[in-house]
Amino acid sequence: MKVTVLFFASLREQVGRPREELELPANVATVGALRDHLRARGGAWDSVFAPNKPVRAAVNQDMVQPAAAIKNGDEVAFFPPVTGG
Amino acid sequence: MKVTVLFFASLREQVGRPREELELPANVATVGALRDHLRARGGAWDSVFAPNKPVRAAVNQDMVQPAAAIKNGDEVAFFPPVTGG
Amino acid sequence: MKVAIQREDFDLGAETRAISKNPKIGAVASFVGLVRDVRMSLEHYPGMTESALRKIVDEAASRWQVMDCTVIHRYGDLEPNDQIVMVAVASAHRGDAFQACEFIMDYLKTQAPFWKKEHRAGGATWVEARASDDEAADRWK
Amino acid sequence: MKVAIQREDFDLGAETRAISKNPKIGAVASFVGLVRDVRMSLEHYPGMTESALRKIVDEAASRWQVMDCTVIHRYGDLEPNDQIVMVAVASAHRGDAFQACEFIMDYLKTQAPFWKKEHRAGGATWVEARASDDEAADRWK
Numbered sequence: 001m002k003v004t005v006l007f008f009a010s011l012r013e014q015v016g017r018p019r020e021e022l023e024l025p026a027n028v029a030t031v032g033a034l035r036d037h038l039r040a041r042g043g044a045w046d047s048v049f050a051p052n053k054p055v056r057a058a059v060n061q062d063m064v065q066p067a068a069a070i071k072n073g074d075e076v077a078f079f080p081p082v083t084g085g
Numbered sequence: 086m087k088v089t090v091l092f093f094a095s096l097r098e099q100v101g102r103p104r105e106e107l108e109l110p111a112n113v114a115t116v117g118a119l120r121d122h123l124r125a126r127g128g129a130w131d132s133v134f135a136p137n138k139p140v141r142a143a144v145n146q147d148m149v150q151p152a153a154a155i156k157n158g159d160e161v162a163f164f165p166p167v168t169g170g
Numbered sequence: 171m172k173v174a175i176q177r178e179d180f181d182l183g184a185e186t187r188a189i190s191k192n193p194k195i196g197a198v199a200s201f202v203g204l205v206r207d208v209r210m211s212l213e214h215y216p217g218m219t220e221s222a223l224r225k226i227v228d229e230a231a232s233r234w235q236v237m238d239c240t241v242i243h244r245y246g247d248l249e250p251n252d253q254i255v256m257v258a259v260a261s262a263h264r265g266d267a268f269q270a271c272e273f274i275m276d277y278l279k280t281q282a283p284f285w286k287k288e289h290r291a292g293g294a295t296w297v298e299a300r301a302s303d304d305e306a307a308d309r310w311k
Numbered sequence: 312m313k314v315a316i317q318r319e320d321f322d323l324g325a326e327t328r329a330i331s332k333n334p335k336i337g338a339v340a341s342f343v344g345l346v347r348d349v350r351m352s353l354e355h356y357p358g359m360t361e362s363a364l365r366k367i368v369d370e371a372a373s374r375w376q377v378m379d380c381t382v383i384h385r386y387g388d389l390e391p392n393d394q395i396v397m398v399a400v401a402s403a404h405r406g407d408a409f410q411a412c413e414f415i416m417d418y419l420k421t422q423a424p425f426w427k428k429e430h431r432a433g434g435a436t437w438v439e440a441r442a443s444d445d446e447a448a449d450r451w452k
Contacts, residue, residue, distance in 0.1 A: 082425055083425065084395075164215070167299065168286045190345055190392065191392065193347055199340075202339045204336055206336070275405055
């Protein structure tokens with residue numbers, strides 16, 4: 001399954017890219033699993049997605065919890081807690 | 086003792102005057118007593134100042150309760166509950 | 171802290187900008203009250219009106235962090251859709267600004283000597299005070 | 312109900328007048344958030360930002376009587392004292408207008424995808440989210 005992954009703000013700076021197109025293995029079917037999958041890349045990825053880091057996620061531009069499912073073609077975004085207003 | 090008495094809004098219309106200078110007998114020394122004193126004039130005064138009517142009062146431009154004292158030279162105002170804003 | 175009683179209209183944008191110049195201010199909460207369907211005239215008690223509003227503003231500033239504040243209330247003849255009153259409160263944080271602004275409006279409604287008379291086809295009638303306004307003010311006691 | 316994400320500044324007075332035309336509207340509560348001492352840039356998530364704000368506005372309109380509403384949030388580079396965000400809510404009565412306006416701000420603070428980066432002499436740092444903002448949003452649950 002193929003998804004688009006977006007990164008914003010400090011996450012974007014730390015992983016060094018705003019987006020990537022990603023082919024996922026069959027066992028990566030939730031937002032939480034995708035987070036672990038990215039973390040396994042090591043280095044900055046390991047630090048950004050460490051379990052104690054407050055990372056937020058959205059699927060198709062809707063804020064979701066880690067258990068949320070991912071489908072082929074989804075847009076998945078990771079970002080720090082928001083600070084607008 | 087001499088006071089200035091002011092009337093506003095529906096009270097002003099009902100008693101037919103915006104103000105009067107009044108020489109008070111010695112036993113009229115509070116706002117409540119002044120209200121009774123005016124009510125004793127009868128007619129519109131009796132109706133406007135009847136005990137069941139929600140009349141508000143101010144002494145020297147400060148909203149007060151009926152027990153508030155009146156001194157010589159005070160400005161005493163009577164008016165209905167306010168409806169601004 | 172500006173309090174004005176005037177016949178003229180006001181510009182909420184210009185008034186809020188005027189109290190937003192201090193770089194410690196991060197939040198301005200404001201309120202505008204408007205005439206609804208009916209033509210009306212507003213009577214007030216010159217002298218007492220301003221001092222009553224100043225007391226309300228001072229009370230708000232003693233309860234919350236109020237860095238600046240503007241209250242403008244109109245009197246005289248007003249048409250449907252006209253602005254009647256505005257309150258704007260500037261603070262470092264939005265909680266203080268919102269609370270102080272709502273407090274000032276609730277107290278103004280029960281403490282400031284203004285009276286509305288509505289002019290309808292059938293004649294003119296004085297607006298009756300509403301129990302809900304007393305309840306709104308009592309919340310802050 | 313207007314939601315706008317823009318680089319340009321806005322005029323609170325013009326925006327509130329634009330949502331006050333309905334003669335059933337008696338109250339407009341509004342809020343402006345301002346940059347305090349520090350230059351900053353605001354990043355957002357184009358597409359999601361607008362839909363997140365629309366959801367917050369719809370939720371407010373389901374809880375209170377919201378007759379009209381405008382939310383404008385800026386992004387890009389901002390200077391101290393610049394306006395960042397405005398929310399204005401028009402209703403028949405002031406209680407609804409105040410509650411809905413404060414609700415929208417509290418939810419916007421925790422749900423709308425904006426991120427502030429402050430530019431100080433020592434370098435640029437991303438602003439950390441505050442627990443007090445989560446608490447403010449949790450009040451409405």
